Amino acid sequence: EGAHLVVINSEAEMLAVKNIINTKPSVLGATTSYFFFAGFRAEPAQDGKPKVFKTIFNQALEEAGYSQWSPNEPNNFDNKEDCGTLFKNDGNFNDVICSHPYAFICEKEVRL
Template structure:
C-alpha cells in the first residue's frame, strides 16, 4: 500500500426490528453493510466515500450518516482514523400521535408485565419508552394520562424510560444518559424518590406529571415515544 493512498473497509452489522401481522422471525432481522473507503489525493487531501448495502437489496429510504476523520503525524509517519455513525430509524408507527415540536407518543393503557415488557413492546413498534426532556414533553404525557380518569384506568403511574438499577439513587435513561442531563427532573412528590421497600429501581410518571421510582416488576400502563429527530430530513 502506497504512502499516498490508504483504503479502509468498515462493516457495521445493524439489526432493524419490523413489526407486522404475520411477519416471520427470519424477516425481523436485516443486515446492512456500510463500506467506507478513504484515499489521499494529489494535493494531499484525504477523500472519504461510503456505500450502504442490504442483504435483501432494500436499503432504508430514510437514513443518516456522519463520518469523522482524524489525521495524525507521529515521527514523520502519517496516519488517520475514520469513525462512522449510521442511523437507519424504524418506520413511523401509524398509531402514534404527533404533538408538533415535541414528538410522537402512544399511551398503552393495557398494562405491561413489568418494565422490561413495556420497553420491549415500545421497541417492537419502532419506538422506545418515553424519556422526558422538557416541560413541554411532561405536559404532553400529563395530558395523555388525563384522557383516562382514574375511575376508568385505575392507575396513578405509568412506566417511562429511566431507572437506577446500576446503583441506588443514580438514575439513568434507557440510553445511558444521566437523568440530570435530560432537562426534566421534577419528582411527583417531595418524598420521591423513596425506593420503597428497597425494591423500586425503575422509572414512572404520575398523573400529576411528576416522575417517580417504582418496582420494575409491577404491572402498569406505559408511554412509548418515537424520536422526532428520526423524521427530519
C-alpha cells in the same frame, strides 16, 4: 415498531404527555391508573452511594432535561424500587418496583 418508553426532556414535553395520559381511560390489567412506566431506571448503587436514575439512553435525568420528582421521591421503598414512572396527576417522577403491572407510554422519534 421503532418506539421506546418515553424519555421526558422538558417541562413542555411532560405537560404534553400528562395531557395525553389524563385523557385516556384506565389500562386493563394495570394495578393502578396513576403511574405510567417511563424510560428511566436506577443504576445499581455502588460503594454506599445512592442510586442514580438514568434514561434508557444512559443519560442522567438532569442531562435529559427533566428531573422533577414527586415529594419524598425517589424513596426506594423496601430497597426494591428501581424503575421510573410518571405520576398521572402532576407529571412528576416516582420510583416503583419494576415487576408491578403498570401502564406505560412510548414515543417514537421523528426524523425530519
